[in-house]
Amino acid sequence: MKKVVILGAGGHAREVLWVFEEQNKAEPRWEVLGFIDENTLNKGRDLCNLPILGDFGWFDKTASREVYVISGVGNCRTKLHFAEKAANLGLKFCSVVHPSVMMSSHVTVGAGTVIAAGSIITTQVKIANHVTVNLDCTISHDAVIEDYCTLAPGCHISGNVKFGEGVNFGTCATIIQGKSVGAWSKIGAGAVVIEDIPANVAAVGVPARIVREA
Ligand SMILES: CC(C)(COP(=O)(O)OP(=O)(O)OC[C@H]1O[C@@H](n2cnc3c(N)ncnc32)[C@H](O)[C@@H]1OP(=O)(O)O)[C@@H](O)C(=O)NCCC(=O)NCCS
Structure with a gap:
């Protein structure tokens, strides 16, 4: 042990x-x-x-x-x-992954990362170091989640999405395919991201709009 x-x-x-x-x-x-x-x-x-x-x-x-x-x-x-x-x-x-998590063998998980119960991560996904994937998240093909990001419960990350370092993605937030969120930005609970979000801002709502610097 x-x-x-x-x-x-x-x-x-x-x-x-x-x-x-x-x-x-x-x-x-x-x-x-x-x-x-x-x-x-x-x-x-x-x-x-x-x-x-x-x-x-x-x-x-x-x-x-x-x-x-x-x-x-x-x-x-x-x-x-x-x-x-x-x-x-x-x-x-x-790193530690809850046994209920479903992910293909083509997902990389870095050191210090925690993946909680019920999440589904498909294929060619990079989850870097010190990432938190909380309960019941989905992460689709070719997504990249860089160091220190936190996905709150119930998030949906579509294919080809890119998160810079330290992105805080609020409970039940969603991002459509191919979009990105810059480093250290915060996305509000329930937001739907349909455009690229730059670094160091907070964005909320449907569709997500920037409300302040983070
Ligand atoms: C986005 C967030 C980080 C902003 O926090 P903040 O900077 O303290 O922002 P404020 O509370 O000052 O709110 C700023 C504005 O955005 C609005 N707002 C904040 N969060 C919102 C949300 N999730 N959805 C819609 N609007 C939101 C506020 O009503 C306020 O609007 P106003 O200026 O018209 O009054 C925070 O509200 C949030 O949603 N965090 C995620 C929490 C979460 O999911 N935690 C998971 C724990 S496991």
């Missing part, structure tokens, strides 16, 4: 734990040691029967080369922050 620690100790961290638990039922592979929380006041607290181990300083006292890590947060900037901290400590990221 490989050892893994989840970075973060909020609601999404508990959901990531559940993905590991379900994957272990299908094939026992992971021993989840607990959670890292930058709020030191939470050290020692129990979360779903596992401990909050402490802050990143916990890795100084551990044989960290034997421990994998994964971000348990959906916020794209926080995932970047965690990835930078972990890189400084020489930690390695694993």
Whole structure:
């Protein structure tokens, strides 16, 4: 069994734990040691029967080369922050895919990526590092989802779509085929993207319109 620690100790961290638990039922592979929380006041607290181990300083006292890590947060900037901290400590990221996920063998999944229950990912799709694909998303052929993106539950990504780094795609948002969303942009819940969206903006509605800089 490989050892893994989840970075973060909020609601999404508990959901990531559940993905590991379900994957272990299908094939026992992971021993989840607990959670890292930058709020030191939470050290020692129990979360779903596992401990909050402490802050990143916990890795100084551990044989960290034997421990994998994964971000348990959906916020794209926080995932970047965690990835930078972990890189400084020489930690390695694993990825985890819920056993109910359907995807072809022509999908690449990067390190640190979490794919939650019920998602369907078809073919020639690139899902880069530290990406969160939440519950019940669909991602179609030739889509590219770059590092640190988060797809909230129920998103639909059509064929040949390109997302730059750190795109936050809100719950039940949809993007039609061949369009792109630039790095660090935020797309509102329920939006339908029918035109390219540039980097660093927030866009909402049907069809999606830019409302501000992100
Ligand atoms: C798009 C989003 C990031 C914008 O957040 P924000 O910058 O704080 O924006 P505001 O709340 O100030 O709203 C700006 C305007 O957009 C509208 N708006 C915000 N979100 C909207 C949405 N999803 N759909 C339609 N309109 C929306 C607001 O009503 C407001 O309109 P107004 O200026 O006419 O009053 C946010 O509203 C959103 O939808 N986030 C996704 C949340 C989500 O899916 N979470 C998943 C958790 S698992």
